[in-house]
Structures are given as C-alpha cells and as structure tokens.
Amino acid sequence: MRPSYRQTLPEILRQEALPVDKFGHQPRLYRLTQEIGEGLSYDDDVVFAAAWLHDLGVFVGHRPEDPVALKTWDHVGYACRRVPELLSTTDFPAAKIPAVLDVIREHQPHDNPQSIEAIILRDADILEQLGAIGILRNVSKVGRDTRFSYFSEIIPVLRRSLETLPGKIRLDSTRRLAEARIAVLSSFLSGVKAEAGELLY
Known part of the structure; x- marks a missing residue:
C-alpha cells in the first residue's frame, strides 16, 4: 500500500x-x-x-x-x-x-x-537551474523580484549558472542529463547577445 x-x-x-x-x-x-x-x-x-x-x-x-x-x-x-x-x-x-x-x-x-541522498537532490537542483527550465525560472523573476527590474540584470545570473554549475555536478548520470541543458542555455545567451547587444535593458 x-x-x-x-x-x-x-x-x-x-x-x-x-x-x-x-x-x-x-x-x-x-x-x-x-x-x-x-x-x-x-x-x-x-x-x-x-x-x-x-x-x-x-x-x-x-x-x-x-x-x-x-x-x-x-x-x-x-x-x-x-x-x-x-x-x-x-x-x-x-x-x-x-x-x-x-x-x-x-x-x-x-x-x-555527504550522503548519496543529498548528492542526488543537489545534482537535481543544479539541473533545474540549467537549460530551458533554468531560463524560465530566472526570467520570471524580472519585475516581481526586488533584485531584478531589468532583463539585463538576469543575464549575469544565467551566465554564472552556465560557467559554474556544471563543474559542481557529482554524478555521471547527472552529467549526461546536463549536456542538453547546457547546450540550450549556452545557445540562449548567445542569441540574446546577438539580438540585443548592449540594448537589452
């Protein structure tokens, strides 16, 4: 039951x-x-x-x-x-x-x-900060979170995620799942830079 x-x-x-x-x-x-x-x-x-x-x-x-x-x-x-x-x-x-x-x-x-349970949850939480879901979760904060009034303020957050989070993953299974998410986030940031340049605001 x-x-x-x-x-x-x-x-x-x-x-x-x-x-x-x-x-x-x-x-x-x-x-x-x-x-x-x-x-x-x-x-x-x-x-x-x-x-x-x-x-x-x-x-x-x-x-x-x-x-x-x-x-x-x-x-x-x-x-x-x-x-x-x-x-x-x-x-x-x-x-x-x-x-x-x-x-x-x-x-x-x-x-x-320290425990396998904590490693699994932490790895999963890292995955949630990458890829399309990571983008949605962060961009949705703009305008309603006191820390972010402009889209330009969330880009450094996404960039830090891309640069630092993959290296913190502990398990091979998570690294495999992360590959596609890393590619999506990288492509998104490149697209924002190409389309907006310094005019994102």
Missing part, C-alpha cells in the same frame, strides 16, 4: 507554493532525482520528502516581505525548522526525519553533500 505522505506532501505544497508557478519545481525536481538515481542504492523516502519540502522558505507567506530582511533570509534554516512539524502530521517514518533535514541543509550548489 502506497504511504499517504506521498499524496499529502504534494497537496501541502500546492497550497503553500506562492507565487503559484513555484509549485512546478518540486515535482520536476523529484522526477529528476529518480532519473539521476536509477541504479543507485539510496533512500527514496528521504529524497522524496526533501524534494517536496526543501524550498518552503522561499514561498510568499513564509519568507519576509521587507526587501532588507529578505536579503539576509535563511530559507534553508526556516525549512529545517518547519519540516519536522509538517512531516509529523503525516505517516512519514519519524526515524528518517533527521536524514531529510541533512539533505535539505546540503541541497544548494555551494554545499558539500
């Missing part, structure tokens, strides 16, 4: 993810972990919970609205404080909650993940 938390966590996130387009990151991320982890031995319960709950602190209603406070907001710390409470309301195995928190703490590109 399928554990009910596999249905409950997506339902919770569908309600909590604001703006609503942020919801799509979670199911895509979990699907990527399955592709990356195929043939590997790891705890999918831990990866599933971490994939669905890792970004709780970036949603409107959870993060600060004040731009100054937002600049120093620790969304990972917030998620780690809230996740045990959320998981305890489901049938998720209580003994695995500490492992979920470890994965959430180590899911960002600058982190040094």
Whole structure:
C-alpha cells in the first residue's frame, strides 16, 4: 500500500507554493532525482520528502516581505525548522526525519553533500537551474523580484549558472542529463547577445 505522505506532501505544497508557478519545481525536481538515481542504492523516502519540502522558505507567506530582511533570509534554516512539524502530521517514518533535514541543509550548489541522498537532490537542483527550465525560472523573476527590474540584470545570473554549475555536478548520470541543458542555455545567451547587444535593458 502506497504511504499517504506521498499524496499529502504534494497537496501541502500546492497550497503553500506562492507565487503559484513555484509549485512546478518540486515535482520536476523529484522526477529528476529518480532519473539521476536509477541504479543507485539510496533512500527514496528521504529524497522524496526533501524534494517536496526543501524550498518552503522561499514561498510568499513564509519568507519576509521587507526587501532588507529578505536579503539576509535563511530559507534553508526556516525549512529545517518547519519540516519536522509538517512531516509529523503525516505517516512519514519519524526515524528518517533527521536524514531529510541533512539533505535539505546540503541541497544548494555551494554545499558539500555527504550522503548519496543529498548528492542526488543537489545534482537535481543544479539541473533545474540549467537549460530551458533554468531560463524560465530566472526570467520570471524580472519585475516581481526586488533584485531584478531589468532583463539585463538576469543575464549575469544565467551566465554564472552556465560557467559554474556544471563543474559542481557529482554524478555521471547527472552529467549526461546536463549536456542538453547546457547546450540550450549556452545557445540562449548567445542569441540574446546577438539580438540585443548592449540594448537589452
């Protein structure tokens, strides 16, 4: 019988993810972990919970609205404080909650993940920052995120992703999945430069 938390966590996130387009990151991320982890031995319960709950602190209603406070907001710390409470309301195995928190703490590109579960989720999160999805997620911030008022301000973010993220990937399976995404992002940036030059704004 399928554990009910596999249905409950997506339902919770569908309600909590604001703006609503942020919801799509979670199911895509979990699907990527399955592709990356195929043939590997790891705890999918831990990866599933971490994939669905890792970004709780970036949603409107959870993060600060004040731009100054937002600049120093620790969304990972917030998620780690809230996740045990959320998981305890489901049938998720209580003994695995500490492992979920470890994965959430180590899911960002600058982190040094120690467990295979954390490596898989971090690799998947890197893939979500590359390719067409990475472009959509970043460009959608222009005009609604206090950090980005102009398209020209998001191009350096995409360029940094292209230059730095592929080298942070840990697993061979992720590198294979990344190849097409890297090509898409590279082509996009070249196209923007060719079409707009210095007149992007």
